[in-house]
Amino acid sequence: MHRRSANERQPQHPLRQPDSPTLALPFNAPAARKLRIALGMGPEHVAYGMRSSYGLPYVTPDLVAAWEYGTIAPTSPELTALAGVLWCSAGELIGVPRTLREHRMARGLAAEDVARAIGLELSAYLHMEETDEWRGTDRQSAALADVLDLSLPDLIAVTGREAKLTALLHSAVTTRWQAHVRPTAKLLSLDRRLLEDVLQEMHTDYQGRTTAGLTWTNGTAATDSGDSGRAYLDRIVDHFWSLVQRTTTY
Template sequence: MYSTPFSPREARAARARMGLTTSQVAQSMAACGVPVHPDLIAAWEQGSHLPSETHLFALADVLWCPATALMGIEPRTLAEHRLARQLSVERLADRIGMDPAAYRAAEAAHRWDGDIRQTRALVEALGLSLRRLVSIMGRDEELAGLLRTAIEGRWKAYVTPVAEIVVVDETSVGDALRTMHTEFAGFAERYMGHLMARNDDSRLKEVAAERSAFLHRLVDHFWELIGEVGDEPPPRGF
């Protein structure tokens, strides 16, 4: 059963910074259309109860702090990134053009199957990058494995599997894989060239080191070729 992340200590601190009593916070939340009893606010701060998403959003507004401050964590899951942006499932689903039930199922399963348009809308709404979304879904290692196999063999066979993970059009993925395959093959050509020319071992070690560095940055290089941008921090205040 999913529960809203919440830090009683941060909630108490945020209220103290505003110089408000629990009654004043309750009054302000009611003015926002979210009525709540002061005793419930006290229970949140004591850790005996957890606020709902609606309560969390309203409390963040009243205390003039980002939802992440009250959550007390850095967002790690799709649901937590949504909460950080103070978006309900229904509101986010409407924004990305997806049925709310389907989106809720994606959060619960920790697996994203949206199309390219929905995915672009999702990362924009949550201030993420496609790369970060892949990481949130726990598919980093799978992507790295496919990239390694693709550049070492027949890269065309891996265009579709990679595109399904990163949710980028197959033309862009194919261009990136072809470039990486060509670059990787260059190391073998240079190595054999030095070997046939009977150059000293330092030349061979140099090529081997460059090849190792290339493989180490394989995923980074892929996203660079795709032209992926970084994440955006959640807005501070709404």
């Protein structure tokens, strides 16, 4: 029977240095394991490289294996070191980025470089990353999108406007869509005629879903329209961007 080597076993209690950073990025564990195997390395080789070349003396084979099993995720410094040992970019080891910090790391950029490019003091920029609250101006937001190569949906998300967009879209499909064109255009800086078409289509789609399931059984109205409507609302932002993308290359 084939047995895992001691270095490949699933770790029970991987330990991280107590004073190391704890904030982790979305980690693509399968990609890390695939890259390591392709290089002919074991977890012990990766751990040694991170200890000797990147000043992380606490990294053990068990910790590397824990990352690959998805038990825990590496912190930002650990991810940078892991990418160096595996001869890849940090972006190749990151899952789908969601926050400002994750997008920066996925691009392999230093915080200093991003802060300089968008015209912010480093301390102010780092505070925005740590609190996940964007406080930049419109000009700085545009510069941020440029330096991180953000799509409009990503920019709206990392600058904290997605919650407001969700609320506007909910109201647009459940009430009068016409009343929500202007505030949505102001929030997103999109063409009003485009938004008129998109919001009208979404309103029609949602209203159709909430009435299409209506049936009658023994004279009693029975409907699954509520479930259909809730499912639509749960993914309303995705529906919106899909329609926008279909119409224009934002």
